[in-house]
């Protein structure tokens with residue numbers, strides 16, 4: 001069922017992506033609702049990361065169209081996405097390990113300013129530091145602001161990367177497997193953070209483990225073999241016979 005267009009923040013129309021002759025994603029049409037926490041799930045190789053990369057602008061679709069807030073953003077260069085209000089966090093390789101936690105977020109905030117104010121360098125810097133501290137409080141890392149990023153545990157580094165992604169004040173935050181490689185405790189902390197983040201902005205989350213997101217998300221998209229298999233609320237997805245079949249026999253969901 002189609003939502004009114006103002007309720008839709010992001011839309012894909014028959015997007016697909018091939019790598020050589022291999023079709024990784026085929027004709028995926030979907031609408032993402034503003035303010036909702038939506039998870040994209042599916043078994044290994046289903047096309048989740050490929051779809052995520054199309055949504056975040058890291059990859060251009062081979063076919064179809066991506067629309068953000070009514071604007072056609074298909075194939076726009078990556079840097080334009082941050083300026084449009086879309087941010088993504090997909091790995092911790094954006095983190096500078098030899099800088100402090102606060103410096104990492106400050107630099108992310110600074111990088112988005114097109115021009116550093118040479119007439120008010122000190123005031124501008126204070127502003128960036130204040131922004132960094134606010135974002136560090138949001139992601140629960142303010143108490144570690146003075147430490148080197150390399151001293152953080154894996155889960156904390158992911159949280160730091162999210163803090164850096166938030167520096168662009170995105171209206172849409174995209175997260176690719178944010179709990180990958182985490183301990184159960186780190187996973188719980190990250191899920192709590194995602195719920196808090198989603199209360200203030202639209203979040204789209206790619207996750208391999210269906211169980212993890214069932215309790216927190218508003219809607220789910222299920223991909224399988226590069227196609228959209230199902231879409232709906234957690235209850236609808238839980239009851240969906242085709243989804244059950246696809247996930248049956250898989251160990252960890």
Ligand SMILES: Nc1ncnc2c1ncn2[C@@H]1O[C@H](COP(=O)(O)OP(=O)(O)OP(=O)(O)O)[C@@H](O)[C@H]1O
Pocket residue numbers: 019022023024042043044045046047048049050051208
């Ligand atoms: N750059 C690429 N070149 C060739 N094939 C690719 C490329 N990227 C992805 N694929 C293939 O496309 C298919 C979908 O991959 P994708 O990473 O999108 O799946 P996924 O659902 O994210 O899987 P996983 O849960 O294992 O990360 C896979 O068969 C993969 O091997």
